[in-house]
Structure formats: structure tokens, C-alpha cells
Amino acid sequence: MKIAVCIKQVPTREWQPRLNDARTWIREQEASYEMNEPDAYALEEGLRLREKHGGEVVVCSAGPARVQQVIREALARGADRAVHVEDEALGAADAFTAAAALTPAMQEERFDLILTGLQSDDQGHAQFGPVLAEKVGVPHSTIIMEVQADPAASSMKVKRELEGGWFQYVTMPLPALLTIQSGINQLRYATLKGIMAAKKKEIRKVAPPAGLASRLKVVALYAPQKSKQTVMIGGSPADAARELVRRLREEARAL
Amino acid sequence: MILVIAEQKDGKLNRATWEAIAAAQQLSAGSVPVKVAVLGEGVSGVAGELAAADVAEVLTVDQPVLGRYTADAFVHAAAALVTAQAPAHVLLAHTYQTRDFVPGLAARLDRALVTDVIAIKSAAGQAAFARPMFQGKLVADVVLEGPAPHLVTVQIGAFRADAVRKGSTAAPVSVAAIAVDPSVVRQAPESPFQEAKQAVDLSQAERIVAVGRGIKAQENIAVAQQLAGAFGAELAASRPICDNGWLPMERQIGSSGQTVAPKLYVAIGISGAIQHLVGMKGSRTIVAINKDAEAPIFEIADYGITGDLFEVAPALITELKK
Structure with a gap:
């Protein structure tokens, strides 16, 4: 199977947001970055499918030069090669723009299966996968918890997560695109051998297609407004515990 | 015109649809007509229910191929409907x-799509x-560009279903003449199922102690367990804890787990991703206990x-035992 895994580089979970002067975007250059967690699960699923059915895993990402960090990491974890649609302007790209940027390269490669995370930990649009599927012209399914591929029959059966603890099996033909839910598998981490091997693996750089235009314009970015007056309790752990329990008993009557 | 696309399953309306209608009525500000469309098979009952809202019309697309949901059939039917109706905005609940x-x-x-919307504002004559x-650390005000229609999905719980204005008489219900060729559907879905009978019904718990990534390691779950015991609470978790197998999936709170509203909810080491917040x-x-003051x-x-x-x-366990 020829498998693509689309990954995104996002600010780390520990990152504290800092805004640009116009307060319309973050200060990208000051953020520290990591692989989008749901994409890491998609990568792991791709590696497992390759181990079972043979073929190759190609990691694909759209973004500025800095995204090489997560591409190298994916190669170190076992991906065979990479396609990087590189442009400085793609750092703040929305899902639609990122999908449009990757579409020509994805069409040219003719993958049997395209995997990606169900959403990104930064912008969180949850649009990239289904939009890419529509643009490439393959069927899709989202929030997947299990993949049983049958490459010989050009078919697969997947387990979709529905809301509130419900699931559903869906059969569809290959080629296709799936968005992967976190927790579908147990992640592997890069070994020293993998890190060394990654240095020799190919990263094909591609320019984005002309005429990319974002349709979502962020006019203001700000910290969320509190919906509640939160009573912050300070002091030593013992003092804070005493005060919290007192308030829960006397004020909130929750105990 | 603003078009709301309702959601139903087996003739039962998803309540989040009312929230999307409330958002549409707010966006319309009484000056733009709102219509509601319902796609599926055997949806006349749902359409009748929706007609109670103060809307111009309820449209049905009622076809066997829409009976069991597939992305292909719904994209096909909704694209034909939206093209025929030519609304300025299309609204849906973010299910x-x-x-x-x-x-x-x-x-x-x-066309442009903005997802997971929590509020609608007016900025210089534009929505x-x-x-x-x-991860909820920031909120963005987003303007949609390019030609209409603009598509909008609203976060569950962000708009109030009980804020929907009802009409003095039922809105007219009509059939939208849209045919879906079954051959466009590439996905073959089976019946939805539940993994196992939910042994733990957290929705009945009076108190819940929920644990998140901050617990760091499986062996530390015991700390959360003891705290839950001291509070007389059920133990629950955010998704990553269940993904790691540190607690069973049935103890997960959030969009993919259970939705709860206990008397007391104590979140320890949970940053508060939106997928968790919608569940609690x-x-x-x-009560939130977290090392990151900005969580x-x-x-x-x-x-x-x-x-x-x-x-x-x-310290809390000691205090509660006093």
C-alpha cells in the first residue's frame, strides 16, 4: 500500500500564547513547536498498515521551513520519505488553504490511502481531511478508531466513532482518506537508529500552487472571556485545601 | 435567507438543531428569513416538530439513500439543496x-466554512x-470571505435551545425536489453499536473527581482515586487518560464520552480542551486544580x-477526612 500521512506542526501544549501587535495572530517566531498529536496517531496507524501489508509511508506537510522539525521526527519514527509543500505564508494557513496547497502533490503521488489527524491542536477547524478528500476526489470517513485494509480487494473496513460511546463500521473502496482519532493505537517513539536513518531519507520540496487564497480572516484574537467569577485560592497546599473545603461546605454547599 | 440544516437519526431530532436555529435567529436579527431543512428518510415527524419555530419554511429532503447517514449522500443532497435555495448563510450544529x-x-x-462557533458578532456591517x-487558550473573531453562501457550524451548548423564538402558527412544510442517485455513495455503513453496556453511568453521580494529563503516569491514578474517595465522588477522566488505557473508556467525560452535570466537579490536572468542557x-x-494559571x-x-x-x-484528602 502506498500510504500518505498528512501532519501539521503546532505550538506545544506548554506554550503560552503571545499575540502580534495587531492582535490578529500569534507571534509565530516565539512559539515552540511539536507534531500535532492526532497526526502522530495517524502516522502510527500508517506505519502499522505498512508493516502488515507492505508498501511505503510518505509523510506530507504544508508549512514554512520550520515544519521540517516534525517531518524529520516522522521519518525518524519510520516514515519512508516526505513531501514538503513549503511557503512562509503557510504558517497561519487555515485548513482549506492547507488542503489546497497539498492537493496537486497528493494527486500526482496517487496514494492508496491518505491518513491525517481528526483536527489540529492549534486552529482546530476539523476541516482539512474531508476537504482534501473532496479535492483529490476520493471517499472519506472521519474520527476513525480502527482500520482493516484489504489492499488486494482495493477495499477497507473502518470503525467510526460516533458521539456518546457509539461506534459504526463503514466499508469503502480504496483509494480513500481517513481522519484518525487520538487513542486508536499506542504511539512508538523514534529510536537512535531511526533518527540516524532519517537523515538520509528524501524530503521532496514542492512549491504551493498559485492563487491560494484564505477565506477565513481573523480580525481579532484574544484570551477567552470568563463566563464565571472564579475564586482563586492561594497559599500553601494545606491552607488552600482548608479554604477550598470550607467554601465548598459553607458557600457552595457541595459537600 | 439563512438556511439551517437540521440533524436527525431514525426520525428523532438531535436537540442541538434547536441551538443552530437560535444562532440563525440571532444572525438574522429579524430582518433575514430563516428556513430549516431536514435530510433523511421518513422525516415528516421531525419537520412537523421543527415547524414550531418562528421560521419562514421547513424543507424536507426525504429519500431512502439518506436513511442511514453517509458523507457522500449528504454532501450530494446538501449541495443540491444549498445551490437551489441560494442562502446567504448555512448553519448547523457542530456534531x-x-x-x-x-x-x-x-x-x-x-465556499468558506467556519466551525465550532461560540458567538456571533457584528463588525462594520459584517458578521x-x-x-x-x-486548545481554548485564545478566541478568534473570524470574518468569512468570498461569495455566499458562507457555512457556519455552532459549538454544542454555545447557543441556548430555549432561546428559539416560536411562531404563532406552524411554519409551512414543503418537499424540496432533490434526487440523490445512490450510485454516488461510496461508503457502506453498518448499524451503529455500543462497545459494551455502560457499566458506569456518570450522569447520575452527585460528585465527580476528574483527572487529566497532569497526572503524568498511570501509577499516579491512585492519588486521584483516593481524592475521589475522600470527596465521596465517582472517578472520571479526560480523553488522553482513557486513550492511554489508564482508566476505562467508560469513565471518559467529553464529546466522545459521557456528558455530566453533577453538584460538584473537581478537575485535577485537566487543562480544559473544548472536547472536555462540553461534557461537564x-x-x-x-473546582479546578492545575499548575498552569492560564489553563x-x-x-x-x-x-x-x-x-x-x-x-x-x-492536602485535600487530609482536610476532607477531618
């Missing part, structure tokens, strides 16, 4: 089904849609302690 087909619909129509970004923000009293969980907490849970939890 898993919406997430599955609406991005494809937007791509098919080549701006507020949505969380960066209706709790009466919320989004504090925005909905009644009481907060910024600190190391491995110091605060034992």
Missing part, C-alpha cells in the same frame, strides 16, 4: 455528523464569528487552585 460531511460540502461548493483556537460545563460547582479550565471554574496536584490532592 460528529456535521464534522464528517460539511467540510466536504464546503469544498464541493467552493464576525467567534471560535476557540489553540453544566456542573453546578466546578482554560479556570474560565469555567467557580474555585481554582494554581498548584502542583501532587501537593494539593494529599
Whole structure:
């Protein structure tokens, strides 16, 4: 199977947001970055499918030069090669723009299966996968918890997560695109051998297609407004515990 | 015109549809007609229910091929409907089904889509849609560009279903003449199922102690367990804890787990990703303990302690035993 895994580089979970002067975007250059967690699960699923059915895993990402960090990491974890649609302007790209940027390269490669995370930990649009599927012209399914591929029959059966603890099996033909839910598998981490091997693996750089235009314009970015007056309790752990329990008993009557 | 696409399953309306109608009525501000469309098989009952809202019309697309949901059939039918109706905006609740087909619909129509909207504002005569970004650490006001229709999905719980204006008489219900060729459908879905009978019904718990990533390792779950015991609470968790197998999936709170509204909800080491918040923000009293003072969980907490849970939890256990 020829498998693509689309990954995104996002600010780390520990990152504290800092805004640009116009307060319309973050200060990208000051953020520290990591692989989008749901994409890491998609990568792991791709590696497992390759181990079972043979073929190759190609990691694909759209973004500025800095995204090489997560591409190298994916190669170190076992991906065979990479396609990087590189442009400085793609750092703040929305899902639609990122999908449009990757579409020509994805069409040219003719993958049997395209995997990606169900959403990104930064912008969180949850649009990239289904939009890419529509643009490439393959069927899709989202929030997947299990993949049983049958490459010989050009078919697969997947387990979709529905809301509130419900699931559903869906059969569809290959080629296709799936968005992967976190927790579908147990992640592997890069070994020293993998890190060394990654240095020799190919990263094909591609320019984005002309005429990319974002349709979502962020006019203001700000910290969320509190919906509640939160009573912050300070002091030593013992003092804070005493005060919290007192308030829960006397004020909130929750105990 | 604003078109709301309702969601139903087996002739039963998804209540989040009312929230999307409330958002549409707010966006319309009484000056733009609102219509509601319902897609499926055997949806006349749902259409009748929706006709109680103060809307111009309820449209049905009633076809066997829409009976069991597939992305292909819904994209196809919704694209034909939206093209025929030519609304300025299309609104839906941000459910898993919406997430599955609406991005494809937007791509098919080549129109802008903003998801997970929590508020609608007016900025210089233009609608701006507020949505969380960066795991809820920030909110962005987003303006949609390019030709209409603009597609909008609203976060569950962000708009109030009981705010929907009802009409003095029932809205007219009509059939939209849209045919879906079954051969466009590439996905073959089976019946939905539940993994196992939910042994734990957290929705009945009076108190819940929920644990998140901050617990760091499986062996530390015992700390949370003891704290739950001291509070007389059920133990629950955010998704990553269940993904790691540290607690069973049936103890997960959030969009993919259970929705709860206990008397007391104590969140320890939970940053407050929106997928978790939607499952618990209706709790009466919320306590958050987190080392990160900027964690989004504090925005909905009644009481907060910024600190190391491995110091605060034992102190609380001692205090509760007094």
C-alpha cells in the first residue's frame, strides 16, 4: 500500500500564547513547536498498515521551513520519505488553504490511502481531511478508531466513532482518506537508529500552487472571556485545601 | 435567507438543531428569513416538530439513500439543496455528523466554512464569528470571505435551545425536489453499536473527581482515586487518560464520552480542551486544580487552585477526612 500521512506542526501544549501587535495572530517566531498529536496517531496507524501489508509511508506537510522539525521526527519514527509543500505564508494557513496547497502533490503521488489527524491542536477547524478528500476526489470517513485494509480487494473496513460511546463500521473502496482519532493505537517513539536513518531519507520540496487564497480572516484574537467569577485560592497546599473545603461546605454547599 | 440544516437519526431530532436555529435567529436579527431543512428518510415527524419555530419554511429532503447517514449522500443532497435555495448563510450544529460531511460540502461548493462557533458578532456591517483556537487558550473573531453562501457550524451548548423564538402558527412544510442517485455513495455503513453496556453511568453521580494529563503516569491514578474517595465522588477522566488505557473508556467525560452535570466537579490536572468542557460545563460547582494559571479550565471554574496536584490532592484528602 502506498500510504500518505498528512501532519501539521503546532505550538506545544506548554506554550503560552503571545499575540502580534495587531492582535490578529500569534507571534509565530516565539512559539515552540511539536507534531500535532492526532497526526502522530495517524502516522502510527500508517506505519502499522505498512508493516502488515507492505508498501511505503510518505509523510506530507504544508508549512514554512520550520515544519521540517516534525517531518524529520516522522521519518525518524519510520516514515519512508516526505513531501514538503513549503511557503512562509503557510504558517497561519487555515485548513482549506492547507488542503489546497497539498492537493496537486497528493494527486500526482496517487496514494492508496491518505491518513491525517481528526483536527489540529492549534486552529482546530476539523476541516482539512474531508476537504482534501473532496479535492483529490476520493471517499472519506472521519474520527476513525480502527482500520482493516484489504489492499488486494482495493477495499477497507473502518470503525467510526460516533458521539456518546457509539461506534459504526463503514466499508469503502480504496483509494480513500481517513481522519484518525487520538487513542486508536499506542504511539512508538523514534529510536537512535531511526533518527540516524532519517537523515538520509528524501524530503521532496514542492512549491504551493498559485492563487491560494484564505477565506477565513481573523480580525481579532484574544484570551477567552470568563463566563464565571472564579475564586482563586492561594497559599500553601494545606491552607488552600482548608479554604477550598470550607467554601465548598459553607458557600457552595457541595459537600 | 439563512438556511439551517437540521440533524436527525431514525426520525428523532438531535436537540442541538434547536441551538443552530437560535444562532440563525440571532444572525438574522429579524430582518433575514430563516428556513430549516431536514435530510433523511421518513422525516415528516421531525419537520412537523421543527415547524414550531418562528421560521419562514421547513424543507424536507426525504429519500431512502439518506436513511442511514453517509458523507457522500449528504454532501450530494446538501449541495443540491444549498445551490437551489441560494442562502446567504448555512448553519448547523457542530456534531460528529456535521464534522464528517460539511467540510466536504464546503469544498464541493467552493465556499468558506467556519466551525465550532461560540458567538456571533457584528463588525462594520459584517458578521464576525467567534471560535476557540489553540486548545481554548485564545478566541478568534473570524470574518468569512468570498461569495455566499458562507457555512457556519455552532459549538454544542454555545447557543441556548430555549432561546428559539416560536411562531404563532406552524411554519409551512414543503418537499424540496432533490434526487440523490445512490450510485454516488461510496461508503457502506453498518448499524451503529455500543462497545459494551455502560457499566458506569456518570450522569447520575452527585460528585465527580476528574483527572487529566497532569497526572503524568498511570501509577499516579491512585492519588486521584483516593481524592475521589475522600470527596465521596465517582472517578472520571479526560480523553488522553482513557486513550492511554489508564482508566476505562467508560469513565471518559467529553464529546466522545459521557456528558455530566453533577453538584460538584473537581478537575485535577485537566487543562480544559473544548472536547472536555462540553461534557461537564453544566456542573453546578466546578473546582479546578492545575499548575498552569492560564489553563482554560479556570474560565469555567467557580474555585481554582494554581498548584502542583501532587501537593494539593494529599492536602485535600487530609482536610476532607477531618
